[in-house]
Amino acid sequence: MKLELGSPPESGDLYEAFINALIIAGAGSGTIKLYSSAVKDFLDFIRKDPRKVTSEDLNKWISSLLNRESKIRGDEVERRRAKSVTVRYYIIAVRRFLKWINVPVKPPIPKIKRREVKALDETQVLKILEACKRIKDKLIIRLLVDTGLRANELLSVLVRDVDINNNMIRVRNTKNGEERVVFFTDETKQMLKKYIKGRNPDDKLFNMTYDALYRKLKRLGKRIGIDLRPHILRHTFATLSLKRGMNVITLQKLLGHKDIKTTQMYTHLVLEDLRNEYLKVMSAK
Template sequence: MAQFIDMLWLEQGLSDNTLSSYRSDLKSFRQFLLANNSDVDSASFEDIQSFQHHLVSLNRAKTSVTRMISALRRFYNFLQTSELISSNPMAKIVMPKADKKLPKTLSQQQVEALLAAPDLEDAIECRDSAMLELLYATGMRVTELVSLQMSQISLQQGVIRVVGKGNKERLVPMGEMAIDAIENYLKTARNELLKNASDVLFPSKRGTQMTRQTFWHRIKAYAVRANINVDLSPHTLRHAFATHLVNHGADLRVVQLLLGHSDLSTTQIYTHVAKARLQELHSQHHPRA
């Protein structure tokens, strides 16, 4: 199992969060097999089916079951390719179809309220304001945001070099509002937060790189301050960025490049969001809806 995780890290450059999910899924699978007098190396097609039924009996979300079965398929393909097993128990397993969920997002008015929530006179909140503006302006992931270095940003050119999944880089324009917020933060607050020399663009109050969990808690606090009652997720502003672009006529392939999606099908969910919004407006305002 450790060899498999090492391969994912070395050859595919998966993030620490993704690797952690793989470890957790495989550990759960091994524990299930051991409780049923089997093991990873000797698992059969019937064992995999039993594990699927076990997950369903636990009322696991369909997306969670799909992710775990996908992890097992990848794992057993690795074992077979490495000639560590003679037959692949996943060969005949049919992947469950995941429900297509529309991502939770915010209206433009709610985004404006959230961006206005931080107090720019406070150093930490001035930093948070610049982070929120940049998050909405670029659609980057929270993990990408908190790991930004000074060398990745060019205020003069108005672009930021984002390092995404698999260490893939993309250049994303920032927009005037984000540039203004970052310039203000760099002039007034960053030096106050730094405890020692560091290239981290948005240091924590300890002067080190912030964790994504810390920033996520701060987003939720600002949402409460702005009277936003939507059930937020770490990707909410990323979804708002993409949804608002599509709603204003942006080409889907451009949105794909900005988000750093490797597959256009991942980006196509935002066309459904746009259609859902149009249907909602039609039903509310059309006299014959």
Template sequence: MDLARALKEYVAYLAVERGSAANTVEAYGRDLLRYTTYLAQQGISQPAQVMRSDVERYLQALSSLELASSSVERATSAIKGFHRFMVAEQICDSHPAVDIPLPKKPDRLPDVISPQQAAALLDQPFLQTSASQRDRTILEVLYGCGLRVSELCGLDLQNVLLTDEVLRVYGKGSKERIVPIMGTAACALQEYLEQWRSGLVRSHVTHENASAVFLNVRGGRISRQSVHSLVEKYGRVAGLMGLHPHTLRHSFATHMLQGGADLRVVQELLGHSDISTTQLYTHVDRTHVRMAYMGAHPRAHS
């Protein structure tokens, strides 16, 4: 079996037997297609032909493209998993990537906006149209609930329980969690569902798309790309250049912790499996900590 065929089997394995999330399967498939294409250009088409040096050269070439460290880490994980799968399935005997370490993540703090900047973003005037009020609601829910973009786009009507003030959200690996929705986010969502969403509904869309909370102008489920674009657009109007949806999630977590929320609670709200991921947010606003120290400690001033 050649590498191209093995790759198809591995992608099917991830989707069916492992039950990996669709976004993960797509990303791994894309990473490994680039990898096997590179190997083919080196005259390597059979799994047994791949040597550790081939994997190392490919990863060096990948690093030279100035990709995000997370992208290189994911590609490395995909390659290691692919070769491990081929050994387990007896497609080949060798695992050339077995002891190749994952690249070390840099200690990069996430971008956040201040509460005042969040207010400027959310309190700006929105047109009284279905699309504009949908956009307003998306911004409120991203910041008010700390959702990932994929979670927001995948939100269905039956998972909105406004009477109970919660959303049922499916995160990475299709893990379910319950997220509170209150205040302006809940008001915006209720108003959107009652008054504006019907203006986006189209009779020809499939039942699956028709159940989506957030619809595009053609009546289908809104895409992640559209959410990225609208966040950037409204951020620019509010003076926040290059605003990213994930920045709203980071800001939600940071502002919750600054407001006194317990770290374990924020971990649960964000859907982090490892609390060390959530702990990153305790180091985001060093200015906030410094000012608190300067104002409280009797020996802070020389």
């Protein structure tokens, strides 16, 4: 996170000063929430002036994070991974805080195993759309597959953010805090026209919570025997876009990735598909 936070105060509440510095520097809401939780957790654990923190303090805190019971939804492997991701981000946040207050202690940052990326093929997408009984459900699926939006980003979109004439949605509430634009197909455009007709511009496009959306997708997937979750549709958009010839730089911008390395993981999926197709054809000789 490349933000200019300035210098810490000589006295006063360092935690509040750090969070205010993040806000003033223009950090995204997600970053502020994460850093607030991480630094508060750390300070509550050490119960001392953070300027007097030692490596031993940090190691004890990290051990406590690793030993806490995970409350993440999902199977055991996914819970462990989600837990290790949270620990990693907490440590990065605290390290940034300590650097800001000029404490020369660097905690070790654990590596995490890359999550298996699951994506649907075009046939599976069509089956899901056919399983939708309501236009709202079908529109949600189409928009997630057309745009690659994260679930929370889609749920933050207002009616006025939708530019029907240009097949475009302006996404203001993003993970990294930077506004971006995504696009949708003409087929989705026709559905959107009917769906938003007469709606108040300041209304949310889909007035529902993340949990409600998650459950809805799980139910739709169950109808056709697929474990469907919001991020799978984002992965699907990315892999289908690359297969149809989109370049990685364009895909990075549409997905809202800060680091192109995050986007490049999808090229591995496409290459894997090509390899499997090649072996299937060549083995048939």
